[in-house]
Amino acid sequence: MMSSLTATERSRAFMITMTVLLGGLVMAAVGHGDPIGMQGWVVILFTAVVGVVLLKSFDAPDPVEDRSASYYDDPTRVGIIIALIWAVIGMGVGLWVASMLAWPNLRFDAAWSSFGRVRPVHTSGVIFGFGGNALIATSFHIMQRTSRARMPNQVLPWFVLIGFNLFCVIAASGYLMGITQSKEYAEPEWYADLWLVVVWVAYFILYMRTLARRNEPHIYVANWYYLAFILVVAVLHIVNNLAIPASLTGAKSYSAFAGVQDAMTQWWYGHNAVAFFLTSGFLGMLYYFLPKRAGRPIYSYRLSILSFWGIVFFYIWAGSHHLHYTALPHWVQTLGMTFSVMLLVPSWASAGNALMTLNGAWHKVRDDATLRFMMVAAVFYGLSTFEGSFMAIRPVNGLSHYTDWTVGHVHAGAMGWVALISFGSIYALTPVLWRREAMYSWKAVELHFWLALSGTVIYVFAMWNSGIIQGLMWRTYGETGTLKYSFLESMIAMHPYYVARALGGLLFLAGACVGLWNVLMTVRHMPRHAPERDYPTSSEATEPAVPAAE
């Protein structure tokens, strides 16, 4: 794999790896006695492994293939495998924390296994580990295909992919050591945040340079969504993580924001992480793989424009609906609520556009589990965006907030939409990437589909029930005007739903394991088969961006 790099590229990659390793050494040395020292060792170990992989083919001869005749797919392949491994890890840990909520003794009384440390391993593991790697890998694939151009550089994509995973590993290991800045979905401390900025800027440059080399006059919708994802996540990440380290030799930092400003910044970030990480990027995936797999044209280009700009414009305002009935000024809450409702139609327009695209291909949806993954993902996308707008309305939020309904809503989106579209895309992508005839086992894809769907449905229904019961118990008054139930009683009422939730998670995890196995078997055992016309066009072959006269 590394032998497709030239000797110069290999030594450049090695230099970068060693520079990061040196950074890890400095962290380990100056951070002695502080958790940042242990994090330094994590960096050293990680970069040492990367260095060894590089050294193994360091003296291989330069590749002879003509680069202009093919896309650069090695980082995509590795990214897909890593994404699936993170899926198994993240969902496995998710099953553990779900079981912990039903049976609290499952934490075995160790410090590292406390709920507050393990839960972010689950959330970051699935969002960043699984989702992030799936996004990066598919974006590499899609930006090259829809531009009919090869990536401009062979080291940069590796830097983005491996660098991003270094961030994920620092984050997950840090949580278990108790390192957190207590910002939800932005728990890693300042040094990890700085590293992610470097990686993300590299990602942005790579994407822009590939688009700049495109041999298509227009930029396809999927690319708009991926670019919005990359650009806005950078802005969100930088602003929300503004902090002053307590010491350059320690992990602890203090946020630049305090009080209600901190809460508002956090949920501006938190909600737009949902919007631009978990929605925008995955819509990019949907816009490429769904029409490709269905063999149908996108239903409406005009609807794409309406929904893209609607989503990008309205989402940014909606974060304050996470802080209804709090110290946040009332007018900010009203703004958040109204923009959340105006967001609904553009969101549904995307889901509708996807489903209408399937007109003329519904027989394929019936027969092909891969396409069915994508179809059901679009349905869940519509479902959770409707639910989100509904829950953002203040009086509804008064019932739903702080209950399991929120958890159910998030998982309808995360499992039903994000994970299903990723799995569907991975099944569509794997045979193309590895030049295979088909997936190793279509029956396993079918099995995975039903495991994932039943897991999601069980999970979401359990949390809907639990959340609404919880919300109602908290606001039920007795005859004399005092609350009828104590918090503890609502906890006891939740127990059966927590057990059901763990069962749903188990099914979903089983599906992910089947998926990883199926992809690995496809790579190892399926006969080779080259897809048609899967190579960049030379730039002379294209017409100018603006046709002379039309």
Place this chain on the structure above:
Amino acid sequence: MSVKERDPLTGHQTTGHEWDGITELNTRVPRAVWFFVFVTHLWALIVWVLMPTWPLVTTYTKGLLKIDQREEVEEAVIEANLARADWSEQIEALPAEGIMADPALALRVNETGHQLFGDNCAGCHGLDAAGGPGFPSLTDAAWLWGGDTDTIMETLRVGINSQHSETRFAQMLAFGRDGILTRDQVRVVADYVQSLSNPQPASERLVEGAEIFAANCASCHGEDGAGNRDLGAPNLTDAFWIYGGDDESLFTTIHNGRKGWMPAWEDRLSLTERKILAVYLHERRQEADR
């Protein structure tokens, strides 16, 4: 490449572009979409006019309804306190028996007490107040400091071994760990303590145990082991145990000592609330007796 084609299925034209085999139809946005865009925006507009919404430089638009969440909460709290005033004053003024004699007040005590107990006490003492290992049952006859309403209210107010300046204080020494008694002596006196609630035939061992007890334990637990409520020393002659009365638990208790802890509630619960809890507990105990 910019060749517009007609999709035979829908009859719509493509935009004429193609990316890796993907094309797009130029279908116009369905009317229903525009309709719902209109509806949601109209709704937002109405809310903006009615509610506080848009920031101005030093203030914000207050909305025609002049609603403010802070004022709403303050009014609701005043209202709720007013509604409570009639019966909460009665509860404060009346003695415990008087409260339960009045059926209307008794109902309030039961409902409010249930919720107060659940949110403040049940975490340790259990929802049924029956306690658990390390946490005393509040429904049995055994009380460390006394079970009448006034004493319970005082215990609630200052706590046990708490940070309150007037806290009740009680500690059992670590007789084994601190070298006051040998391990054998601990075992012997443990047997003697067990015999207090579960009489055994006289033996030399029990005589030796009685001697150790008289020299080390009687000062707090009393000559007869019946405890001392002034010191919070439990009665050892009854069948109720906080940390367990089996050989192993007793050995651990005598060897390592004990120092239970209960928070002080003076700053966290109002006098009325504490009184409701005390009366509520009294009721639960009588219920358990029945």
